[in-house]
Every structure is written in structure tokens, then in C-alpha cells.
Amino acid sequence: MAKGKTPEFEVTCPACRAILTVDxxxxxxxxxxxxxxxxxxxxxxxxxxxxxxAKAQREARxxxxxxxxxxxxxxxxxxxxxxxxxAKDMPDPGPRPIDLD
Numbered sequence: 499m500a501k502g503k504t505p506e507f508e509v510t511c512p513a514c515r516a517i518l519t520v521d522x523x524x525x526x527x528x529x530x531x532x533x534x535x536x537x538x539x540x541x542x543x544x545x546x547x548x549x550x551x552a553k554a555q556r557e558a559r560x561x562x563x564x565x566x567x568x569x570x571x572x573x574x575x576x577x578x579x580x581x582x583x584x585a586k587d588m589p590d591p592g593p594r595p596i597d598l599d
Contacts, residue, residue: 503523504521504522506520506521506528507519507520507522511533515533515534516530516531516532516533517533518530518531519531
């Protein structure tokens with residue numbers, strides 16, 4: 499079976515909104531396109547639209563944080579169980595030299 503070339507894909511940087519073209523085979527960024535420049539709002543209408551968009555974004559983040567907080571107990575419980583299982587599977591290191599005195 500011959501392996502085909504995996505296609506490159508684009509990712510938007512969450513910090514600066516730049517567009518990165520990534521090659522999954524070599525695991526590197528092939529191309530970087532800087533984010534579009536945004537200047538001051540040219541009119542009051544565009545400024546109000548930007549504020550409404552920011553409000554919706556804040557509300558969405560709040561909903562996501564509230565949902566994560568509801569699941570936090572279950573997530574921490576599973577992490578604790580996994581850590582406890584991993585600790586039980588580890589061999590006993592024996593007595594410490596300082597405890598022998």
C-alpha cells in the first residue's frame with residue numbers, strides 16, 4: 499500500500515490571529531500569514547457592532563467556564579483515581595536510608 503502525501507492544513511493562532519500553514523508529515527510550519535491589520539473604528543456603528551461581538555464572546559466564555567466548573571468534580575475524581583492506580587502499580591522503593599538510624 500503506497501502512502502499518499504498528507505495534505506497541508508491551516509491553523510489560526512489564537513493569540514495573534516495569524517494563519518499558519520502546517521505540514522503534518524514533517525511537523526513544521528511551512529508558511530505564516532500575518533493577521534489582517536485592524537485600525538480604529540471608522541464610525542460609531544462599526545464600534546457598536548464590535549462591542550456587541552465582544553459581549554457575545556464574553557458570555558460564551560462564561561458559559562464554557564460554568565460548564566467546566568460543573569464537571570470539575572468528576573474530572574478531579576478521575577484524575578485522582580488514575581494517580582492512585584499508577585501509585586499502586588509502582589514498586590515499593592523500600593526503606594529510606596535515613597529511616598534506618
